Amino acid sequence: MTFLRILPWQALLALVLCATALLNLPLVVTDAGAAAGTAWPIMALLAAAALLPLLRLPRLFEAAFLFVAVHAAAWLLIAAIAGNEGGATASFFALVAASWLLAWRLVTVLSRMRPRARGLDILLRLLVPALFGVWLLILWEAIVRGAGIPFILLPPPSLIGLRIANSLPILAADVQQTIFKAVLVGYALGCAAGFAVAILADRYMFLRRGLMPIGNMVSALPIIGVAPIMVMWFGFDWPSKAAVVVIMTFFPMLVNTVAGLAAAGAMERDLMRTYAAGYWQTLFKLRLPAAAPFIFNALKINSTLALIGAIVAEFFGTPVVGMGFRISTEVGRMNVDMVWAEIAVAALAGSIFYGVLALIERAATFWHPSVRGG
Amino acid sequence: MTDRLRDKIIPVTAILAAIVVAWYAGSYAMNAPFQRDLDRRAGVTSTTWEFVAKTMSQPKPTLPAPHQVAVNFVENTFFRKLSSNRSLVYHAAVTLSSTVLGFAFGTILGIAIAVCIVHVVTLDRSLMPWIITSQTIPILALAPMIIVVLAAVGITGLIPKALISTYLSFFPVAVGMVKGLRSPELTHLDLMHTYHASPGQVFWKLRVPASVPFLFASMKVAVAASLVGAIVGELPTGAVAGIGSKLLSGSYYSQTIDMFAALVAGSVVAVLLVSLVGLAGRITERVMGGRPA
C-alpha cells in the first residue's frame, strides 16, 4: 500500500468520494424522474487527477493537469445540474466535494511553489487567491442549483452575472449618483477638513489636548446614525449623503494626521532645531513627509467608510436612483439578484477606490520600510 | 493630578463647552426661520429673548437644543417603565443583545480563522488576500438583504441582526489576530527552536501571549463595528424595536428630539462597550504580568 503514503490526503479523500458517488448513481434526477448527466467523464477526470502524484511528475505538470481536470469536472457538474435544479443526488454532492478537495490540493501545490522569477511569483500570488474566489463561486453555484434553493432567496452567481450584464444602464446611473456625487464630494470635503483641523490642533497644544480624546471616542460611535438627520436637513438628493460622508471621514483623518505629525523622531526634530528652522519649514520638510503613512492609512480607512456612509444614508430616503436606494427597494420587491448585482458593483467600486489609493501610497511613501520591504 | 487637570480635563471640558455653545447657536439659527414664519402667521410679536426661547422649545425643531435632547434622554431612560415602547433602556437593550451576541460569535470566528491562517500556508496565500479585500467592501450594504431573506425562510428577531454583527466584527479580529500571532520576534522564535519546543508549545507559550494586546485592540474596533451592524440591521425590519428602529421611526415622523436622544443612547452604549473591552484588556494584561502602560 505504498501509494497511500505517496498520495496527499485530499486525493485519498477525493477517491473515496468518487467511490461513494459510484454507489449512488445517477448524478441528477429530472422532474420526470429520469436520470440526467453522465457521471463517467467527471469521475475519470477526478480519479486521474487524484492518482496523478503516483506518476511523480514535476510540480508544474501536476499543477497544470489538476487545473484543467478540476475545472472541467466542475463545468460538467454544473452543466448537468443546470435546468434540473433541486434534482441532485448524494452522488452529485460527493463529486462536487471531490473536485473541491482536488482544487484545494491544486492551491496547496501552488502555494508551495517558490519560483525564482519575480514575474512568475507575482502571477502565483494573484492566481492562488483568484482560484480561492473562483471556487467559492463554483461551490455557491453548484450547491444553490443542486439543493434547489429558490433563486428568489439566493441566486447563483451566473444569474447575478446575467443580471449585471442586462442592467448596465441602471447600475451606471446608480454608481454615478452614489459614488461620483455623494461619495467623492463628501470624501474630499471630509478628508480636507480633518486634515486642516489636524494642522490647527498641531499648532495649538490646547486644541490638541481637548480634541484628541473626543476624536478618539467619536471613532467608536455609531456615527452612521446621523444619516436620517442629514436627510432631513439637506433633502433627499446627494448633498445629504455627502454630508454623512463628511462627518464619517472627518474624525479618522483628524486622529491619524495628528498621530502622524507626532511620528517624526526626536533626533530629526533636533536636527531641524539646529538649523533654526521655522514651524512651517519643519512641517513641510520633515513632519508631513513623516506623517504620510498615517495620512494614507486614514485615506484608505475613509474610502470604505465613505461608501458605507453614502449607501446606508440612502436607506433613509433618496430620489429614485442610487445604490442604497436600489438595494432597499429591490429587497422589498424580492428581486434579490438585482441586490446582489448592486452589491457586486459596490464591492468592485470599493476595491478600485482602495486599490488606487494603495498605488498612490506606494508611489508617495516609497521610502517607508513597509513599502520597500526591508 | 494637577497635570491631568491641565493636560486633559480643562482642554476637553473647554472644547465640549465650545461645542455646546455652537450647538445652541446652530439650533437658534436653524429653527429661527420656521419660528418667524409661525409668529407672523399668528400675528405675534415677541421680544428677542422670548423669540430665542421659542426657537429652543419647538416640539419638532430642525436642530433641537442640547437641553431638549437631554430632557428627552433622561425622561426616556430613567422615568419610563422598561416595557414601554418609549423607554430608551428597552431599545438600547434590544440593540445591545444582538450586538453582544454577534460580537461574541465574530470574535470566536475571527480568532479561529486567524489561527488557521497562521498555521496553514495554503489558507494564508488563498484566504488572507480575500479577508483584506473584503475590508475595502461596503459589507453593510448586505444588511437589508440578509434580514429580508432570513425573514422569508422564517428566521426573525435576534439571529439575523446578530449575524450582521458577526459579519462586521470578525474581520477586524481576524486581521488583528493574524498580526498578533505573527508578532513574536525572530529571536524569540529562535529561542523556542533551541529548546526544541513543539508547535503547540510555541503557540501557547509565545504566540498567544504576544497576540493578546493585538486581540484587545482589534476587539475594540470589532465591538464598535458590531454595534453599527446591529443598528443598521434594525432598519429594514419595519421599525419594531432597537436604536436603529427608533432612528427610522423618528425620521418618519420628523421627531428630531427623539432621533437625537436615540443617537445619544447609541453613543452611550458604544462608549460603555468599548470601555468594557478596554478594561478587560487591561485586566488581562495585568494578570499576564504585562508592563502597566
Place this chain on the structure above:
Amino acid sequence: MMTVKRAYSLEACIGAETDLTADTVIRAKGLDLTFQTGDGPVHALSNVDLDIGKGEFVSFIGPSGCGKTTFLRVIADLEQPTGGTITVNGMSPEEARRRRAYGYVFQAAALYPWRTIEKNVALPLEIMGVSAAEQRERVKRTLDLVNLSGFEKKFPWQLSGGMQQRASIARALAFDADLLLMDEPFGALDEIVRDHLNEQLLELWARTNKTICFVTHSIPEAVYLSTKIVVMSPRPGRVTDVIVSTLPKDRPLDIRESPEFLAIAHRVREGLRAGHSYED
C-alpha cells in the same frame, strides 16, 4: 547664502569688541543642569567650567550618564542650563543657533528616508534660503569632502551604515559653520569602519580648520582624534580632568601603538577610574 554671510560678519564684530574671547569659541562657567523626572531630579551637569579655543578638537569621554551628550546639547541650544553661563562665539547658544553657528552630527545618521543623499545634504541649505545653483555647488563639494561622490542619487537606505554617517557629516558641513558638534557619531559602527572614518575625520579637520566637539565612550578614539580630552564622571555629571594632548597634529593610524599615545590613554583611563564610584 546672504544670511550666512551676514551672520559671520556680525560675529567678527563681536569678536573684535571683546578681545578676550577672540580665540575662545565656547566658554562655560559654573554650568548646572538638573532634569526633573518622575523619579526625582537628575543632576546631569554640575558646576562645569570649560573653555574651547578656535581650531581645537575636543573629545568628551565618560561613562553613560556623565552628561557629555547633555553638555553638547546645551552648546547646541537643544537643552537649557538651570544655572551658570555659557557662550558660543561670544553669544548665547540660542543666538548662535539662530545664526547657524554650528553643524550637529547625531548618534544615528538621521537622514530623511524620502530624500536622496544629495537632497539630504541640501536640506539645511534649503532651510537657510541658499540659491539652487549655490546648493548644487556646495552639495557637490561636501560630498567630495566625505568621499561620497557618485552616490548623490541614492536613497539613504540603499547605503551602508558608515556611508550614511558620512552623508550626515556632509550635511553638517554643507553650510560652512566653523563649529562641528558630534555626538558619538561612530558609536553604532563596527571597528574597521570606525578606524577608517576617524582617519578621514582628522584629515577633514586639518583641511578645514574647524572647531570640533566630539562625544565618545572609546578611549582610543578620543586619544587618537583630540587636541584636548575632557574626562567626565556621573552623579552628578561633572568634569574630572582635562588632558591636553601632546601628540603631533599629523597622526597616522599606527600612532596608536606609540608610548606617547599609550601614556595619554593611561591617564584618561585613570581619570575615568577615579571619577567612577564602584558602589553601583
